Each structure stands twice: as structure tokens, then as C-alpha cells.
Amino acid sequence: QIQLVESGGASVQAGGSLRLSCAASGDTMSKYCMAWFRQSPGKQREAVAAIDDNSDTYYRASVKGRFTISKDNSKNTLYLQMNSLKTEDTAVYYCNTLVDGTNKEGQGTQVTVSS
Numbered sequence: 001q002i003q004l005v006e007s008g009g010a011s012v013q014a015g016g017s018l019r020l021s022c023a024a025s026g027d028t029m030s031k032y033c034m035a036w037f038r039q040s041p042g043k044q045r046e047a048v049a050a051i052d053d054n055s056d057t058y059y060r061a062s063v064k065g066r067f068t069i070s071k072d073n074s075k076n077t078l079y080l081q082m083n084s085l086k087t088e089d090t091a092v093y094y095c096n097t098l099v100d101g102t103n104k105e106g107q108g109t110q111v112t113v114s115s
Contacts, residue, residue, distance in 0.1 A: 006107065012085055045094075063089075090111060
């Protein structure tokens with residue numbers, strides 16, 4: 001069973017950058033479509049970016065051009081490079097994948113962007 005552990009969250013000022021990491025264990029991440037989701041208090045969880053097993057990438061409109069999803073299959077690790085951060089990017093970010101119809105997700109990492 002794949003297990004996911006996110007890291008890299010921090011408090012930064014608007015305009016700053018962060019790189020989130022998601023280390024996978026128990027299975028090979030490259031077989032799956034991997035995604036980053038985020039959730040802010042009082043808001044619905046939203047998908048931020050995804051990368052499939054062909055390394056095709058997908059982004060929600062509000063982060064396109066600022067965020068980059070990537071993976072290092074040799075390290076079994078997923079990344080989210082976040083540039084030009086905005087206060088509205090403040091959220092807990094989760095690494096997520098679907099395995100045999102079951103959602104797998106880490107514990108999340110907090111990103112706080114201040115003005």
C-alpha cells in the first residue's frame with residue numbers, strides 16, 4: 001500500500017516561493033496519476049495540479065504559470081514548485097493518488113502566505 005508524506009510547507013510573504021515534496025513508500029509512484037490538493041478553512045478542497053503516468057501535467061487556472069508539478073521517479077517523490085505566491089494560496093496542501101479506487105493521501109503540509 002502506497003504511503004505519502006508531504007513536507008516543505010512554511011510561512012512566506014506574498015511574492016515568495018516554496019517547494020513542496022511528497023515522498024512515497026510502499027509502492028511505485030510512477031504507476032499512478034499523482035496530484036496536489038489544498039484546503040483552506042471554510043473553503044472546499046480543490047485540486048491544484050496533477051501529473052499522470054506519462055508525465056503530462058494539469059493545473060487549475062489560478063495557479064497556472066506560477067506552480068509547477070514534477071516527479072523524480074528515482075526518488076519516488078512528487079514536487080510542487082510554487083512561485084509568486086499569493087495570500088489566497090494559503091492552505092494545507094495534500095499529496096494524493098487513487099489506487100484501486102481508494103483515495104490515498106498524506107497528512108498535509110501547511111502553507112501560509114502573508115501580505
